[in-house]
Amino acid sequence: MKRHILGLAGASALAIGLQTGAALAQDCSVNVGTLYPTSVDWGRPIAETALWVGEMINEAGGVDGCDVNMILRDDQNDGRVGVDAARALVDIDQVQLLIGTVSSGITIPILTSVTAPAGVMQMSCCSSSTRLTEIAASGEARGLWFRTFATADVQAAVAAMLARDAGIESITVVYKNDDWGQDIGRMAAAAFEAVGIEVHASIALNDAQPSYRAEATQALRDQPGALYLALYPTEGISFVREWLGLGGTSVMIGANSLRSDDFRTTVGLANLGDFVGTDTSSPRVPSAEAFVDAYAAHFGSAPSGPGLSNSFDAAAIALLAYHAAGRDATGAEIAAQVPRVTDPDGEAIPATVEGFARAMAVLSEGGSVSYQGATGAVTFDANGNVSAPAVSWVFDDSGMAEQRYISLEEVSGFMASIN
Secondary structure (H helix, E strand, O other): OOOOOOOOOOOOOEEEEOOOHHHHHOOOEEEEEEEEOOOOOOHHHHHHHHHHHHHHHHHOOOEOOEEEEEEEEEOOOOHHHHHHHHHHHHHOOOOOEEEEOOOHHHHHHHHHHHHHHHOOEEEEOOOOOOHHHHHHHHOOOOOOEEEOOOOHHHHHHHHHHHHHHOOOOEEEEEEEOOHHHHHHHHHHHHHHHHOOOEEEEEEEEOOOOOOOHHHHHHHHOOOOOOEEEEOOHHHHHHHHHHHHHOOOOOOEEEOHHHOOHHHHHHHOHHHOOOEEEEEEOOOOOHHHHHHHHHHHHHHOOOOOOOOHHHHHHHHHHHHHHHHHHOOOOOHHHHHHOHHHHEOOOOEEEEOOHHHHHHHHHHHHOOOOEEEEEOOEEOOOOOOOOOOOOEEEEEEEOOEEEEEEEEOHHHHHHHHHHHO
16 A cells, blocks of 8 residues: 655645555546645654545545545645645645645635635644634635644643643743744633743744744743743754753643654653643544554554544545535535534444445435544534544653543533633
């Protein structure tokens, strides 16, 4: 089975005809755009997972009997590159469905300036900014927007829960100066204050600075008992090394964006013994456990890193909705079929080749299904959002390890108590 991970920028792309099983006999195809930061270490597995779903859908019979061409582009985790790549997928490749991307700071301009104006459905695995909820609620997204990752307020609240339970009395918030970082940084500061933790400062980091020594010095000024880090690995590595070099505390709480082997190895495990991270999680249900087993069988190791289960479900739901809408469907017609794929009263469908084939049959007959995927039985609210449990995690000799599972009921109850 082939792997298709490319570093693609500008107008470069590859139309991937995933020819397996039943799809070999097909003589028609549909183009599907996939947009991920494949040139960074944590982005490649997210993209690989989405492409794997395309293989499975083709093996199950394809979208309305047509082969799925997953056209992959690399956004390089850069807003300008991402928007240009999305425009190419929509204008040149004529896609009606875009699966991606990760960073909210890239997703937002793509949604508002490319996909929604063009009538293309967009399904993200990982963008968590609450600004996307506002865009959907305002009608600007035109009902074309969905995401399988919970909004940033979940991680912000869990960070406050962990800090409170650890007895932290003061903290400084350091965040990436983009839509995502501003959003989660603001909510985290409010959550810390709501549980009685003093927030000394909130400090923004801009991309590609040669040094973050000035910001680290500013953060150290009030001698906080801990740091909260809403950063990506590139600036996270630079800032934390400056911070530790100045004698700052090793007690740190980080968002899931730092769930990276590059961050772990470059900062050094010896410096991360007091680091704890947050992330959303799949519920402890059989379908989530089945995904872990299937992933390990396919890729040779268990899923590790952010967004993998969310990427699987985003691609599966989107492609099943495309099948329900038909091979010549518009983005709006595909989006209109998402409720039939995620209907709590529909036939329960496992996330396997056989399950996809059964789902396609039910959908083709006019029925509905309840997709049971890597993150459980997915359902969306009116703004394309999902709810999710959470976990805390730590770095160890093997990479990253779960520390604590926090159920959806516990997350919801804690969020209600601080709001």
